Amino acid sequence: MKRLTFVSLLLLLGCENTQTPCTPPAAAVPQSLYHDVAALTAPPMMGRRTGTNGAMLAADYLAERFGAMAVTPWSGQLRHPFEYGPSFLAKSGENLVAWVPGPPPYRLVVAHYDHLGRVNGKVHPGADDNASGVAVLLALAERASQSSPSQGLIFAAVDAEENGLHGSQALARQLASVPLEWVLNLDMVGRPPRDNRAQLWWRQDWPEGSQALATVSGALCVEAGRRRMKGQDGVRYDTLDASDHYPFHRAGVNWLYLGVPPHKDYHTPRDQAGRLDYQFMAGILEGSWALLSQP
Numbered sequence: 001m002k003r004l005t006f007v008s009l010l011l012l013l014g015c016e017n018t019q020t021p022c023t024p025p026a027a028a029v030p031q032s033l034y035h036d037v038a039a040l041t042a043p044p045m046m047g048r049r050t051g052t053n054g055a056m057l058a059a060d061y062l063a064e065r066f067g068a069m070a071v072t073p074w075s076g077q078l079r080h081p082f083e084y085g086p087s088f089l090a091k092s093g094e095n096l097v098a099w100v101p102g103p104p105p106y107r108l109v110v111a112h113y114d115h116l117g118r119v120n121g122k123v124h125p126g127a128d129d130n131a132s133g134v135a136v137l138l139a140l141a142e143r144a145s146q147s148s149p150s151q152g153l154i155f156a157a158v159d160a161e162e163n164g165l166h167g168s169q170a171l172a173r174q175l176a177s178v179p180l181e182w183v184l185n186l187d188m189v190g191r192p193p194r195d196n197r198a199q200l201w202w203r204q205d206w207p208e209g210s211q212a213l214a215t216v217s218g219a220l221c222v223e224a225g226r227r228r229m230k231g232q233d234g235v236r237y238d239t240l241d242a243s244d245h246y247p248f249h250r251a252g253v254n255w256l257y258l259g260v261p262p263h264k265d266y267h268t269p270r271d272q273a274g275r276l277d278y279q280f281m282a283g284i285l286e287g288s289w290a291l292l293s294q295p
């Protein structure tokens with residue numbers, strides 16, 4: 001270890017003090033979190049790049065998972081194909097949407113299931129990005145299906161996030177005339193930072209957004225997310241348009257976005273199932289459920 005001067009030692013102690021790790025409330029970890037992440041990151045899924053066989057296998061898996069629950073397919077079907085891009089070069093993707101009926105306005109949870117596929121010959125399994133969010137979404141849908149919610153709850157696993165938020169754009173268009181109280185986006189919820197705190201962002205002109213932070217805090221170590229974050233490449237990016245809440249923001253819908261700061265394995269072949277913190281994900285599940293189940 002490098003020798004520390006008295007001043008640098010004081011500085012170091014000061015830093016540690018501001019980053020005191022948070023101890024979350026105890027939460028049971030459902031086995032489904034392990035199973036779903038393992039399935040979505042398995043070799044046949046090939047990193048779930050939109051339009052590939054791997055992404056289709058992932059959609060099949062999600063249809064099977066939703067199909068085994070007491071949830072209702074949205075508009076009579078679980079699978080909602082969409083097209084995106086210029087018409088002469090149109091590409092296709094597929095969202096999976098189910099709900100637990102209840103009175104409006106509805107609450108919507110979204111998590112993207114696509115990832116980068118194979119890059120430079122190497123499969124990027126995308127365990128944190130975003131098998132983690134999808135696994136939590138499925139656990140929420142399962143729990144919701146066994147309850148009678150005070151409002152209708154919609155669950156959407158969306159495609160084509162990585163190449164431009166196309167799945168959530170298609171979903172926002174599809175739900176344009178549906179009364180939504182808010183949408184919760186779960187994107188990268190499996191790798192807590194050193195202080196163990198998740199980050200929650202919300203629509204800034206929505207007064208009740210800060211109350212959501214208090215609600216989630218009862219079940220999870222969490223802090224208000226910073227608008228500008230530094231990516232793994234050191235370049236700052238804007239969290240507003242970084243993920244699937246953005247098409248809803250543009251449509252005027254209130255939104256919440258729960259995630260973690262970028263980490264060194266982000267968008268690399270090392271984003272693997274064995275590197276996730278499932279206890280932390282159980283906290284995300286409980287915090288999200290606190291939001292979904294509040295009167």
Ligand SMILES: [Zn+2]
Nearest residue numbers: 115129162267
């Ligand atoms: Zn990503």
